[in-house]
Amino acid sequence: MKNEIIKHIEKELNSKIVSSKSVGGGCINDARTITTSDDRKYFLKLNFRSAKDMFFKEANGLKELKKANAIRVPEVILVDTNFILLEQINTGRKSKTFDEDFGRSFAKMHQFSSEHFGFYEDNYIGSTLQKNIPEPDEKNNWIKFYFNKRILFQYKLLEKNGYADSSIKRKISLLEDKIETILLGSENIPSLLHGDLWSGNYLVDEAGNACLIDPAVYYGNREADLAMTKLFGGFSSTFYKSYNEFFPLPDGYDYRENIYKLYHVMNHLNLFGGGYYHQTISLLDFYL
Numbered sequence: 001m002k003n004e005i006i007k008h009i010e011k012e013l014n015s016k017i018v019s020s021k022s023v024g025g026g027c028i029n030d031a032r033t034i035t036t037s038d039d040r041k042y043f044l045k046l047n048f049r050s051a052k053d054m055f056f057k058e059a060n061g062l063k064e065l066k067k068a069n070a071i072r073v074p075e076v077i078l079v080d081t082n083f084i085l086l087e088q089i090n091t092g093r094k095s096k097t098f099d100e101d102f103g104r105s106f107a108k109m110h111q112f113s114s115e116h117f118g119f120y121e122d123n124y125i126g127s128t129l130q131k132n133i134p135e136p137d138e139k140n141n142w143i144k145f146y147f148n149k150r151i152l153f154q155y156k157l158l159e160k161n162g163y164a165d166s167s168i169k170r171k172i173s174l175l176e177d178k179i180e181t182i183l184l185g186s187e188n189i190p191s192l193l194h195g196d197l198w199s200g201n202y203l204v205d206e207a208g209n210a211c212l213i214d215p216a217v218y219y220g221n222r223e224a225d226l227a228m229t230k231l232f233g234g235f236s237s238t239f240y241k242s243y244n245e246f247f248p249l250p251d252g253y254d255y256r257e258n259i260y261k262l263y264h265v266m267n268h269l270n271l272f273g274g275g276y277y278h279q280t281i282s283l284l285d286f287y288l
Contacts, residue, residue: 041088055084057123061217068112072211095208103242110191110222119218154266171284190219227260
């Protein structure tokens with residue numbers, strides 16, 4: 001941890017850092033629990049290679065999620081170019097009703113809405129730029145927003161990164177012709193979305209409840225958030241049952257689920273390479 005960051009944090013907290021312990025921070029950031037001389041603990045994420053605004057965007061996303069007052073989100077203490085300092089969440093064991101409570105709370109968060117799709121700023125999905133600022137014809141049209149800002153944007157990155165072969169190019173063109181039909185019947189309501197929720201992006205707090213971390217926030221169709229939860233093994237059946245009892249999904253969600261998984265799998269292809277090529281093709285073929 002660089003001396004200038006230590007001094008900055010100590011000045012803002014008006015307390016000395018007396019210990020710094022490395023903890024798991026995923027594949028992008030260096031993560032630490034720090035303790036100050038007045039015995040306060042904080043969670044610190046550091047990155048000296050990421051985009052200069054990444055932590056500011058993360059902070060804004062956490063603050064947006066907090067507005068819904070549905071699920072616990074860490075308090076943002078301090079943010080700067082190379083770090084974000086958050087409330088330390090002391091982890092515990094899941095309560096007996098964890099999955100039921102989490103599903104209901106997630107549904108409640110999705111009932112918090114906006115006038116338009118997107119967000120007031122672009123942010124990041126992993127380390128990839130996520131385009132959120134809608135064009136005029138996308139503000140109130142989820143299908144246009146999703147295809148342009150999610151699928152088409154990732155496809156252009158695939159072209160740039162050398163993964164968009166003739167097969168992917170042809171399938172994306174066919175998908176564009178069918179996207180209106182595929183998403184027909186889905187809601188056109190801009191719900192508050194975490195944007196990147198899987199098992200690694202929530203904590204179990206000391207009370208045994210869920211706490212959301214590492215968001216890629218925007219306002220979109222809530223089915224996109226639920227599809228992401230199923231991408232890496234999924235959550236429990238109790239979670240989804242509780243969600244649907246509190247805020248029932250429209251008919252046809254099961255069919256539409258793969259179109260929302262596609263965005264994240266394309267992003268993984270862009271980030272991590274060819275291991276995600278065949279999954280991308282498979283998700284495209286589901287609709288073609």
